[in-house]
Amino acid sequence: MTKTLSKAWITAGKTALLAVGLFSASVSFGLDTPEGRVILTVSGNISETNADDTAVFDYAMLEALESHTTVTSTPWHDQQMTFKGPLARVLLDTLGAEGDTVRAIALNDYEVSIPVEDLLEYDVILATHANGNPMSVREHGPIFVIYPYDEHPELNRETIYARSAWQVNRLIID
Structure with a gap:
């Protein structure tokens, strides 16, 4: 028994x-619900959402992600700049993203496809700050996709420059 x-x-x-x-x-x-103004909407093949089938972020939520600083020259600035923001691969990991490309879409509807491979191989950041200041729309904000150009000379080419979209407010994971 x-x-x-x-x-x-x-x-x-x-x-x-x-x-x-x-x-x-x-x-x-x-994810948490944004308390401030939404500056980034991520959709597509993601498993973590906070607004229907998308993930929306305000500045505070992006700043809560692992931050990275890149000091680099760019074709758009006269001097070396210090950019700060979350690593793109950390955002993808946070969202449980699966796909081969990230489409970055700017406020003016400029759209570019960024291979996920780039985000895994290089410290590509979604810069929200330049030289210590939050980036306004006038200064390429709210988000500027920044590659570490000075650290990797192979990144200094037109193909990569085209992937460095600014005024980004949407990402779609394909």
Whole structure:
């Protein structure tokens, strides 16, 4: 009798653990809800969302992601600049993104496809600050896709410059 009872409890325990495991795997607590003005909307093949099937971010939410600073020259500035913002690959990881490309879309509807491979190989940032100041729309904000040009000379070419979209407010993961 004890052996049968023990087997029953073990079976029930395994079933309960399996149910808890399945429940926790299927429940997503998602991202925080933005408290400030939304500056970035991410859609496409992502598993973490906070607004229907998209992920929306305000400045505070982007700043809460692992930040990175890049000091580099660009074709658009007369001097070396210091850019700060989350690493693009950290954002993708945070959202459970899966895909081969990220389409970056600017306020003026300029759109460019960025290979995810670039974001994994290089410290590409979604810059929200330049020289210590938040970037306004007038200064290429709210988000400027910045590659570490000075660290990797192979990035100094037109193809990569075209991927460095500014005034970005949308990303689509394909």
